[in-house]
Every structure is written in C-alpha cells, then in structure tokens.
Amino acid sequence: TDVRVDVVSIFPEYLAALDISLVGKARASGLLDLRVHDLRTWTTDRHRTVDDTPAGGGAGMVMRPDVWGAALDDVMEGEPAHLIVPTPSGETFTQRTAEALAEQERLVVACGRYEGIDARVVEAHRAAGGTVSELSIGDYVLNGGEVAALVMVEAVARLLPGVVGNPESLVEESHGAAGLLEYPVYTKPPTWRGLDVPEVLLSGHHARIARWRRDRSLGRTAQRRPDLIAALDVSSLDRADLDV
Ligand code: 6GU
Numbered sequence: 131t132d133v134r135v136d137v138v139s140i141f142p143e144y145l146a147a148l149d150i151s152l153v154g155k156a157r158a159s160g161l162l163d164l165r166v167h168d169l170r171t172w173t174t175d176r177h178r179t180v181d182d183t184p185a186g187g188g189a190g191m192v193m194r195p196d197v198w199g200a201a202l203d204d205v206m207e208g209e210p211a212h213l214i215v216p217t218p219s220g221e222t223f224t225q226r227t228a229e230a231l232a233e234q235e236r237l238v239v240a241c242g243r244y245e246g247i248d249a250r251v252v253e254a255h256r257a258a259g260g261t262v263s264e265l266s267i268g269d270y271v272l273n274g275g276e277v278a279a280l281v282m283v284e285a286v287a288r289l290l291p292g293v294v295g296n297p298e299s300l301v302e303e304s305h306g307a308a309g310l311l312e313y314p315v316y317t318k319p320p321t322w323r324g325l326d327v328p329e330v331l332l333s334g335h336h337a338r339i340a341r342w343r344r345d346r347s348l349g350r351t352a353q354r355r356p357d358l359i360a361a362l363d364v365s366s367l368d369r370a371d372l373d374v
Contacts, residue, residue: 132290133234134163136205137279138198139241140180142166144276145283153284156293164283165205172200181244188245195248202238202255210260211236214282216275217246220264223282227265231282232289239282241275309362311355313346341370 137145145166148154156162170178181191202213212234221227231237240247252262267278288294316327330342348371351358 132161132292133232133237133286134165135237135239135283135286136165136167136211137239137241137283138167138169138201138205139274139276139279140169140243141241141274141276142168144241145280147280148283152293153287156287156290159292161290161292162287164287167201167205169197169201172197172204184245190245192245193242193247195250195254198240198247198251199254202240202251205238206236206260209236210255210258211238213237213252213255213260213262214239214279215247215252215262215264216241216267216278216282217264218266218271219246220266223265223267223278223285225285227263228282228285228289231263231286237286239275239279241279243274308347308366309358310347311351311358313343313350344368344371 139145148157148164148166153162153164157164169180173179179194180197181193184190184192205211212231214231214237216239240251252264255262265278265282267281272278289300294300316331320327320332328342330338333339348359
C-alpha cells in the first residue's frame with residue numbers, strides 16, 4: 131500500500147461513506163489503507179467516558195487527554211505519524227494542503243467533538259517528534275471533526291497515484307495550478323429545453339474553444355471569487371486575458 135490513514139472518532143459510522151465510490155475503490159485496490167477506529171475502544175471506565183468539564187470553567191465538555199493519548203499511541207504503533215486534527219480553529223484546508231498531505235506515508239486523523247480535544251494531546255505529539263496539522267474546512271461550525279475528516283480524506287485520496295483514472299482530470303480543475311474556477315461544461319444534445327450549447331464548442335476550432343473556456347473561467351472567478359483574482363500571479367496571465 132502507498133498510504134495508510136487512520137481515523138479515530140466516537141462516531142466511526144460517519145466514516146462509512148469512505149467505503150464507496152473512488153475512495154472505496156482506492157481501498158479495495160490496495161492504494162489506500164484506511165482504518166477507522168472507535169475512540170471508546172480506549173476508555174477504561176464502565177461508562178466509556180471520553181470527555182470532562184473544561185479547566186477554568188465554562189460551557190460544554192472537553193475530550194480527555196488520557197483516552198486520546200492511549201488511542202494515538204496504539205494507532206501509531208511507536209512511529210509518530212503526521213497527525214491531523216480537524217477543528218474550526220485550525221488553518222484553512224485547501225488544495226495545497228491536500229497536495230502536501232498526499233506526500234505523507236502515514237496520516238492519523240483525530241476527530242474531536244464537544245468543545246475540542248485537550249490541547250496537551252497535540253503538544254505531547256509534537257514533543258514526541260510528531261508533526262501536526264490543525265485544519266478547518268471553512269468558516270462555519272460543524273458538530274465535530276467527522277464530516278471535515280471525510281472531506282480531507284477524499285481530497286487527499288484522489289491525489290494518490292492511480293486513484294483517479296485520468297491524471298489530466300486532476301490538473302484542469304477548479305483550484306488547480308491556474309488559480310481560477312472551472313469554465314461551464316456541456317454535453318449532448320446541442321439544444322435542450324430551447325437552450326443551446328455555445329456554438330464555439332461545436333466548431334471544432336481548438337484555439338477558439340481554449341480561448342472561450344479561459345474567458346469563462348476568468349469571468350466566473352471575477353464574479354464569484356474576487357479573492358482568487360486578487361491572488362493571481364500576473365505572470366500566469368496571457369495577453370488576451372486583459373481584453374474585455
Ligand atoms: Cl474541521 N470542525 C468543526 N467542528 N467545524 C468546522 C470545521 C472542523 N471546519 C469548519 N467548521
């Protein structure tokens with residue numbers, strides 16, 4: 131196997147979606163060794179408690195460091211893997227993050243619930259020589275890290291060599307190297323409900339099609355994601371990009 135990913139959660143059922151589609155195939159074909167674990171396996175009390183009240187007071191509950199420590203020690207088998215902690219307080223997970231994570235041989239994803247995991251778990255992992263990414267998937271609040279873990283695992287898995295059939299479909303996408311959103315796409319029939327496929331796409335004129343697509347990408351990006359236009363590297367623009 132090329133990459134091993136362990137996900138630890140109190141709701142391992144959330145990760146069932148990783149059995150299907152592209153990620154499921156990557157697992158079945160041995161390109162991805164994905165293992166999902168129930169955090170409660172590492173509890174020691176009758177009630178299988180994973181949380182406790184926050185030090186310093188306040189609302190909610192915090193996940194216990196002893197349970198998480200035991201879980202991570204076991205799952206990592208003495209080899210500190212790269213630890214991913216999904217959290218709304220993390221750095222933003224982007225396509226660049228997915229690309230960097232796809233280079234790792236071992237990833238462990240620690241899904242927190244409640245107000246989060248006792249901060250010493252991350253601290254201890256770093257002290258033991260491990261590396262950590264605390265990552266958010268965007269500016270909104272989820273109930274726990276599981277859905278974010280699904281997002282991250284899928285984004286990373288599809289970058290592994292051999293997982294996506296046509297590697298060209300990896301480079302030409304939104305948030306690819308160009309930093310632009312994808313152009314609109316069409317298929318047959320050429321007219322549907324009175325709406326036509328843009329004529330240029332049926333012209334067979336490859337240079338004009340490429341120009342049309344680039345213009346649609348630029349226009350769409352300017353409308354929907356002005357932040358991406360602001361971040362564009364001027365040297366990535368061609369002369370015709372500046373024509374109105
Ligand atoms: Cl990674 N976790 C939670 N709980 N909420 C989020 C998130 C992560 N990313 C965005 N919102």
